[in-house]
Amino acid sequence: MKADCRFMCWFTNQPIQNKLTLINVLVVLVALLPVVGITLSYEYFAIRRASLQEAEVQANIIRDNIAAATAFHDRKAAAEILDSLGASPSVLQAAVLLQHDEVLARFVRDEGITGELEKPENGDATYYDASRIRVNRVIHLGGNVVGRLAIETSTQPLQERIGLYLAVNFLSTLLGFAIALPLAKWLKESITGPLQVLMERAHHVTTHHDYSPPKEANASNDEIGRLSRAFDSMLSGIRQRDVKLSQMAYYDNVTGLANRHYFVERLQQAVAATKRYGTRCCVMFIDLDDFKAVNDTLGHDVGDALLREVARRLSLVSRDTDFVCRLGGDEFALIVEDIKNLTGPAVLAQKVISSLSETLPVDGHQVTVGASIGIAACPDHATEAAGLLRAADIAMYMAKEQGKNCFRTYDHHLTEGRSTSP
Amino acid sequence: MKAAYLYNFAQLTEWPQAVGREGEFVLCIAGQSGIINAVAELQGRGVQGRRLRLISITSATDAERCDMLFVEEGLGKRGSRMAGALRGKPVLTVTDDSRLGDDGVMLVIVPDGRRLAFEVNLALARQAKIKFSSKLLRLASRVSDE
Numbered sequence: 001m002k003a004d005c006r007f008m009c010w011f012t013n014q015p016i017q018n019k020l021t022l023i024n025v026l027v028v029l030v031a032l033l034p035v036v037g038i039t040l041s042y043e044y045f046a047i048r049r050a051s052l053q054e055a056e057v058q059a060n061i062i063r064d065n066i067a068a069a070t071a072f073h074d075r076k077a078a079a080e081i082l083d084s085l086g087a088s089p090s091v092l093q094a095a096v097l098l099q100h101d102e103v104l105a106r107f108v109r110d111e112g113i114t115g116e117l118e119k120p121e122n123g124d125a126t127y128y129d130a131s132r133i134r135v136n137r138v139i140h141l142g143g144n145v146v147g148r149l150a151i152e153t154s155t156q157p158l159q160e161r162i163g164l165y166l167a168v169n170f171l172s173t174l175l176g177f178a179i180a181l182p183l184a185k186w187l188k189e190s191i192t193g194p195l196q197v198l199m200e201r202a203h204h205v206t207t208h209h210d211y212s213p214p215k216e217a218n219a220s221n222d223e224i225g226r227l228s229r230a231f232d233s234m235l236s237g238i239r240q241r242d243v244k245l246s247q248m249a250y251y252d253n254v255t256g257l258a259n260r261h262y263f264v265e266r267l268q269q270a271v272a273a274t275k276r277y278g279t280r281c282c283v284m285f286i287d288l289d290d291f292k293a294v295n296d297t298l299g300h301d302v303g304d305a306l307l308r309e310v311a312r313r314l315s316l317v318s319r320d321t322d323f324v325c326r327l328g329g330d331e332f333a334l335i336v337e338d339i340k341n342l343t344g345p346a347v348l349a350q351k352v353i354s355s356l357s358e359t360l361p362v363d364g365h366q367v368t369v370g371a372s373i374g375i376a377a378c379p380d381h382a383t384e385a386a387g388l389l390r391a392a393d394i395a396m397y398m399a400k401e402q403g404k405n406c407f408r409t410y411d412h413h414l415t416e417g418r419s420t421s422p
Numbered sequence: 423m424k425a426a427y428l429y430n431f432a433q434l435t436e437w438p439q440a441v442g443r444e445g446e447f448v449l450c451i452a453g454q455s456g457i458i459n460a461v462a463e464l465q466g467r468g469v470q471g472r473r474l475r476l477i478s479i480t481s482a483t484d485a486e487r488c489d490m491l492f493v494e495e496g497l498g499k500r501g502s503r504m505a506g507a508l509r510g511k512p513v514l515t516v517t518d519d520s521r522l523g524d525d526g527v528m529l530v531i532v533p534d535g536r537r538l539a540f541e542v543n544l545a546l547a548r549q550a551k552i553k554f555s556s557k558l559l560r561l562a563s564r565v566s567d568e
Contacts, residue, residue, distance in 0.1 A: 068557035071430040073537055077561050142433030143468050 016192050024184045028177070036169055040162075047161050052133060055153045056126060058088060059135040063149050070096055070104060070139050070147040078105035085151065092132065094151040096139070104147060131155055194224045198231060211238045254304050255311035258325035263333055266323050267385045270337050274378050282345045282377035283388055284334040285396040286314070286352060289370035289404040291330035298365055305362045306369070313360075317351045333392075342377055342409060349373045349407035357405055370405035372396055381410045423538060424518060424531060425461045428492055431516060431529060431540075432469045434555035437489060438512050447472040448487060450479045452504060453494025461492075482507035493527065495519035502526075510549050528552065532563065539563035 011019065062081060069077035078096050082105050085091040094107040125136045132152055139147040204210060214232060219225065247253075250262035258266070270281045288310065295303035307326070314324045314332060323335040334352075336345050356371040374396025382388040395410040402408065432447065447469040451458050458478055465476045477488065482504040485491050491508065493501040495518050505515050505526040518531040528550075530541045541564040547554060559565055 065557070068430070068434055068555065068561055071433070072427065072540075072561050074561050141430060142470065144429075144433075146430075 016195065017188050020188050020191065021184065024180070024187075028180065032173060032176075036173070040165065040169065043165050044162055047158050048128075051153075051155065051158045052126060052128065055090075055133045055135050055151065058085070058091070058153075059137045059149060059151045062094070062151065063137040063139050066096055066105075066149065067139050067141045067146060070098065071141045073098065073104065075105055079107075081105075082107040088153075090154045090157050092152045092154050094149070097148045097150070099145070099147065128155065191224070194220070194228065198224070198228050202231070205235065211235050211242065213239075252326040252328075255308050255326050257311050257315075257332075258323065260325070260327045263323070263325040263327060263335070264385065266325075266335055267388065270323075270335050271378050271383070271385045271388065273337065275383070279337070280339050280341075280377055280379065281335065281337040282339060282342065282375055283392045284336070284345065284349060284352075284407075285327075285374040285392040286332040286334065287372050287396055287400065288330035288332075288356070289372060289400075291369055294367055294369065298363075298367070302363050302365060302367075306360065306367055309360050309362055310356060310369075313355045314352065317355050318348065322348075339377075342375070342380070345375050345377070346407070346409065349375060353405060353407060372399040372404050373407035374399055374410065375407060376410040381412075424457065425464055427531060427538060427540070428461065428490070428516060429464050429467070429469070429474075431514065431558070432474070432490055434558035435490075435514050436553040436555070437514070438551040445472055447474045448477055448489050449474055450477045450485060450488035450491045451494070452479050452485075452491065452497060452501065454496075457492070457494050485513065486511065488513050490514040490516065493517040493519065493522060508550075509546070512550050512552055514547075514550075514552055534563060541566070 011022070014022070062085065066078055066081045068074075069081060082094050082096065085094050085107050086109065091107070092109055096104040096106075098104050123136070124138055127134045127136075131154065133155060134150060134152045137149040137151075138145055139149055201214060213236065250258060252259045267283060270283075273279060274281050291303070291306070294306055307330075310332065311324070311326065314334070318324055318334060319336075321337065323337075324332070325334075326332050334348070336348065339345065352373060353371055356369060359366045359368045361367075374392045374394065376382065376388050376391035376395055378388050381391040391410040395408045399406050399408040428449065432449070449461070449464070451461055458476075461476060464474050467474050477484075479485055479488070479491075480500075485504050485508050489512075491504065491513055493504060493515065497504075497519070501517065501519060501522055505517075505522060508515055509526045514529070515527045516529040516531065517527045520530060520532055522530070526543075526546055528543050528547045530543075532539050532541060540562055542554060542559060542562040544554070544559075544565055544567040
């Protein structure tokens, strides 16, 4: 199993570019091999047949020409005729034998040729092996056997032609590869290029948590284009979900104001800013008076509508840089940053009280609520967010105790007073 | 040896079409029993699609029936008479008597070392409308054309 897996596992782990290259090469090989094989074997057989035919025709011509000389045992004439074989470069040796195997004439191209020409048997025959073709012919004159002829031919021309054919085939294959290579490269890039872009984007998204839309979308309509768009719409889904999640995490779903969680974060930032820049900030706790009564008598829907109206008014009276939030229930809060003294917040608190003491039209009801506000400043009353919150809370309760619909600024004497009074 | 030569001559010669009996090729021998015995083995063999028939003749008058006549050495005047009588007639005349060569015999067999050679009188053969194969002419040791 492991051995089986080795190639496939290796292949599976290759980049698509390599896979495509490999597939290209395999396809070309698979397509070329049978073609080359078939044409080569066809060519081999055709050339061999032609060579055999050529040798036989040559032998037949010599046989007919040499018949008379053989009949008259004319060695000189027979030798002259055999010597004419010298013009044919592939002939290695030849011989004419009379009856009783007496050699009448003999032709040897090269004295170095080894291997005696075998005694031709009676009858016409053609033999061949890898290197030689031998043609035996019986010499007739007027229907009578006068002798026998044997011619041995080299197969070298055949081998040379096959070699040439192989070389031509090889070169044309190389040429084919040379032409196919840029084509394959272009193909690879057209497929893997967009994939590469997509992969880089995915990588960017995972490392930078950047779900912003791409600068340019893949416009093609193939699988990769669709994959790319699917990826984009997935990103946009993630963006929408993120917005929704942060909405849920940071905002109050009744009033649309920031929630307590967001408030705490912002307060910490504000406190940190006062330390860093030596500035001052303040926090206001706003608690609606008699909200519970409205909720109990007119129902939650009216209560919610009232909260929304309160939120609207708080946003109206505060500056753009002030941070308005709903802490929960009938509690709201304001963070005012970068202030010089506590006069500004006092003015703002007064504005809030007047705005909320008006009769509010809510769902066809005229509702009157008031607000008690506690103010605490950093670094005046506390230098930590938790302390600041506690201080604002205490100030707010003081305001409530002092008859509601008013504001109080934290003073540590208040605490002492509170703690001492029963 | 000579018998084989005679047979090969017959194979390599062309007679005018009008002449020739159907089915038979008549080889006449004028000479001693020795040569007749030697040639006897040719009896019945095929020559250009005809069966060879051997006839021994002694006079020129018999010679006209022949397709081919061999005049053996040593017949003297009788031999040259026979050859003279056949001049212009489509009978291939052969001899191994070199003295008969000028007396109107077309092919003369002459000894050439260990083997036999032959000479051709082409003019005489042309008169008789007899053609020799070029193969035969090539092998001839001398071709005269007068």
